[in-house]
Structures are given as C-alpha cells and as structure tokens.
Amino acid sequence: xxxxxxxxxxxxxxRAVDGIDLDVREGDVYxxxxxxxxxxxxxxxxxxxxxxxxxxxxxxxxxxxxxxASSVLPRVGALVExxxxxxxxxxxxxxxxxxxxxxxKVKRRSRRARIREVLEQVGLDPVDERPAKAYSLGMRQRLGxxxxxxxxxxxxxxxxxxxGLDPQGIRDIRELLLGLNRSGTTIFLSSHLLAEIxxxxxxxxxxxxxxxxxxxDMSALRTATGLVRVRTPxxxxxxxxxxxxxxxxxxxxxxxxxxxxxxxxxxxxxxxVRVTEMSPVRRGLEEIVLAATESPERKS
Amino acid sequence: xxxxxxxKMLRRPLTWVTIAALNALPTLVAILLAxxxxxxxxxxGPPFLxxxxxxxxxxxxxxxxxxxxxxxxxAVAVVGGDAIAGEVQTDTLRxxxxxxxxxxxxxxxxxxxxxxxxxxxxLAVALVAxxxxxxxxxxxxxxxxxxxxxxxxxxxxxxxxxMAFVYVVLAMLGVAAIAxxxxxxxxxxxxxxxxxxxxxxxxxxxxxxxxxxSLKPYLVTRYWLAFVDLFRDPIRWRDxxxxxxxxxxxxxxxxxAAWANFATRDVNR
Numbered sequence: 001x002x003x004x005x006x007x008x009x010x011x012x013x014x015r016a017v018d019g020i021d022l023d024v025r026e027g028d029v030y031x032x033x034x035x036x037x038x039x040x041x042x043x044x045x046x047x048x049x050x051x052x053x054x055x056x057x058x059x060x061x062x063x064x065x066x067x068x069a070s071s072v073l074p075r076v077g078a079l080v081e082x083x084x085x086x087x088x089x090x091x092x093x094x095x096x097x098x099x100x101x102x103x104x105k106v107k108r109r110s111r112r113a114r115i116r117e118v119l120e121q122v123g124l125d126p127v128d129e130r131p132a133k134a135y136s137l138g139m140r141q142r143l144g145x146x147x148x149x150x151x152x153x154x155x156x157x158x159x160x161x162x163x164g165l166d167p168q169g170i171r172d173i174r175e176l177l178l179g180l181n182r183s184g185t186t187i188f189l190s191s192h193l194l195a196e197i198x199x200x201x202x203x204x205x206x207x208x209x210x211x212x213x214x215x216x217d218m219s220a221l222r223t224a225t226g227l228v229r230v231r232t233p234x235x236x237x238x239x240x241x242x243x244x245x246x247x248x249x250x251x252x253x254x255x256x257x258x259x260x261x262x263x264x265x266x267x268x269x270x271x272x273v274r275v276t277e278m279s280p281v282r283r284g285l286e287e288i289v290l291a292a293t294e295s296p297e298r299k300s
Numbered sequence: 301x302x303x304x305x306x307x308k309m310l311r312r313p314l315t316w317v318t319i320a321a322l323n324a325l326p327t328l329v330a331i332l333l334a335x336x337x338x339x340x341x342x343x344x345g346p347p348f349l350x351x352x353x354x355x356x357x358x359x360x361x362x363x364x365x366x367x368x369x370x371x372x373x374x375a376v377a378v379v380g381g382d383a384i385a386g387e388v389q390t391d392t393l394r395x396x397x398x399x400x401x402x403x404x405x406x407x408x409x410x411x412x413x414x415x416x417x418x419x420x421x422x423l424a425v426a427l428v429a430x431x432x433x434x435x436x437x438x439x440x441x442x443x444x445x446x447x448x449x450x451x452x453x454x455x456x457x458x459x460x461x462x463m464a465f466v467y468v469v470l471a472m473l474g475v476a477a478i479a480x481x482x483x484x485x486x487x488x489x490x491x492x493x494x495x496x497x498x499x500x501x502x503x504x505x506x507x508x509x510x511x512x513x514s515l516k517p518y519l520v521t522r523y524w525l526a527f528v529d530l531f532r533d534p535i536r537w538r539d540x541x542x543x544x545x546x547x548x549x550x551x552x553x554x555x556x557a558a559w560a561n562f563a564t565r566d567v568n569r
Contacts (some may be wrong), residue, residue, distance in 0.1 A: 073400035102399035295392030
C-alpha cells in the first residue's frame, strides 16, 4: 500500500527525514511512532505530495508519488496535523465544498446523503448549522476525520487523529477506525501516543530523529518473554517449590521463568499453593520503543 | 474547481464587507454634493464629478473615477492577497491539494474568482451610484456633453459606459496578479495585501517623479484613468489600448511568477 525507499527531506543542513524505508501492507493498521519533531509529519506530507522529497522515492498503491498524485490521492483519506475548515461555513457546507473541489462528479443528492452519513459516523450532528468557527477543538477534529472518510478511501493516512478529543471521543474514534479496518481499510496512523498505537496497530514503525529505527509486526514484538507473573498468598511455599526458577520476589508476587503457564499452575496447585493470579509477561511497546530509540545514543 | 472558488468567494463575509466599504465613499460624495450643491470646477477633481450636479445619470462614471485610483485596487489587493495565504491560515490549503486539486488549477480558479470579484464590485459601485445619482443629484435634460465638448447620443453614451466598465475591470488585472503572486509567497494574507499596496504606492510615487520618465509607460497605475478618454469625441484610443496591453503584460509576468513559485513549493502548513 505504502512503500518508500530511502525517502529523505533536507532543510538546509538538517535532515528532517533521513532515508526511511516504509512498508505498509494492505489491511494493516500501521502505527507510525515518534517523538515531536522526529519527522513524522514531514513524512506524511511527502506521502501526500505536499512536501517534495529531497531524495528517495515513495509509492502508494504501487504508483509513484507525487507524479501519480491525480490517480493516487482520490483513493486516500488524509488528516494532516490538525483539521482544516472554512470558519464561516457549517460543517455540512465545508464537506460539500471539499468534495466538490476535485474528483469524480457526484450527484448532489448522493453527496448530501454521504455527508449526513459521515457526520453521523464521526459523531457530529448532521443538521448543525453553526459555522465551523464555533466548533470546539474536538468537533473540528471530528469534522476533519469526516472529510477524510467522505469518499470511502481504501487507505487512510491520519496524523494524530485523536488530538483534542476527550476520553470518550478517543474511544469512539478508535472503534470507528477499527471497524473501518475490519471492513478492509488500510490505516496509516501517525502518533506520539504510545498507548494509542499499542491498542490499535497490527504493525509498528518507529521514527527517531528522522531515521526509521524499527519496523515490525506487533505480534512479533509482543511475544512472551518467558516469564510468568504469579500472585499468591503462600509466597514462601511457592518459592520453596520452584527453587532456582524464581527471577524476582515481591510482596505476594513472584516472577517465574516458565514457558508453559498451565503446567506451572498445575504444579503449584497440586502442591497446595494457592494462586490468586497468573499471567505470562509480555513486553510493553513502551519498553521496546525506548530500547530502540535510546540504544544507539548510549553506545556512541 | 472554478465553481467551488466562486461559491467560496460569494459566501465569504469579506467579499460583501469589502464591497460595502467600496460604496461608502461615492455615497458620501453624493450626499455632500446633494446637500451643498458645490461641485468641483470643470477640469479639476475626479473625472465627471463636475458634471453630476446637472446630470445625475453621470454619477456611476464619477463613482468609478473615485474608487479606481485607490479604493478598488486596495480591495483587490485584500481579496487577492487572501487567495492562497488565506487557505494556509484556515489550514485548508493542504486538504485541497490532497483531494487532489492540482496546483495549477487552484491558481487559475483563484485568479478567476478574483476577477469575478472585481466585476461584482465594479458592478455594485456602478449600480449604487446610478440609484444615488437618480435620487440625489441633478436630472437636467439636454443630452450628455462629452469631455471634448460635443454632445453624445444616448446609444453612444451607453456603449461608452460599457467600455469604461470593461476597462476598469481590465485595469485591475495587474493588481490581481501581483496580489496572487505575493499570496503564494507568504503564509500571511495581510502581508500579501500590504505588499501589493506597497507596489501600487511605489508605482504612484514614480509617476510623479520626472526622473522616472523612462519607466512611466510600464508602471501598473500609469493608464488607469485613461477610461476618461473613452468619453472624448472621437474616442482617443492610444492610452486605452496601451493601458490594456500593460495590464495583460503584468498578468502574464506575475501570474507566471505565482505559478513558478507555487508549483514546486513545499506546503508545510
């Protein structure tokens, strides 16, 4: 869906984006992580043909960007660094203008129906006649998302889509995006919020000072660490039983090296150790990302 | 895209506020003339203003003469300077380009909508002035006297008024192109408008300077008031034609520069 080779953007001496090779596959929710100023937005702008790359190439749907922009972009819904709207027009009128600005001719009636549909999808009132300047940040964000969804694009490129939303709003939008993904939409989600990426993504790319330091499937990243966390009131009995395999001891909790937690559980229970809670330990995305972004600096 | 831009222009409060402001000065002049009956002596002041006390139907021409040298260009600079920079300020430029609207088509649509604004504004000034002239100013019969002294028939007068209207619109092409170019170079609509006005002020200053004699035929403001020549008998075409050509040259150069700058520019906001 999205593929870049050595994509680079230089501003003077600064390499804002430095030779990145993105690979986003059909059906992915691709989490594009990076701190503020790491080059995420510049990358997104290059993918959309807004900023011209200094070097390297980008392909969307297998077609080169920005050369094939006129055939690629109608199939992409975009939200880049905050929504945009004409302040004196209603949300409805804004969507109609954007939709009429380019792309295939749409009958007025079907456009109106589609606008109503997307506004409801993102949780805005379709009959709201207030001008966009009276909208709250969260409402504007929803309107921007509605504009991206207008043409049912098979690829969504979203930069910080939940910016300015309250927790309930974030949840609604997450559900909406996951629903779209289930019905076949590929989503490229750029964010600095680890939790958001962790909850949604099937694949993660991490950008650090312009470089892509990691790109991996989420399932591969989150394999078990070979440790099992066991919570038990009979802590001494448990340690005596599992002598030598206990990695860490806490208050009524131990970390045990074990690959089969079911077998471990059976062994504890049959020896009369009561188990309150038990779970295999997985690495969090946060640790993984920190490890990926910090190690080169530490070594040098 | 052109239709979308026209819709946007017509639905903007800025358009209508500007047109209202544009009508304020001629209206004030009409009221003052009607109250005091003191017209400028023939040959002084804005063109046609001395004649409107006896013949109010000439007031549309007088009103165009009042707004043309300063007010209309400022209005065009404001609307034109807003063309691209205004889209940047509302964060909508990147969404238009990602639709995708090609950059060339966007510029053409913007230029078209600025020109449509000039037509609309000029028409509004002429119509308001016509009503004011009818209501407030003299309605002495006796035919219209041309600037050269002979009498013009009703049809001649109508033809020439239409020509004058077209000339005023064409005279704004240069300003529109300059404003459009500056609008692609900055993210601030105000800066683009002020830059355009600066350009016009410079042109006006140079016009008054004898040392700049060799530059004068090329200045954007040089032939603006040549529309008066349309009311001589016979019409003196030289300056009118020269003026139209100069405006077209400005249009080509500055719209070209706008395209050259915008086509490959990074859109970072």
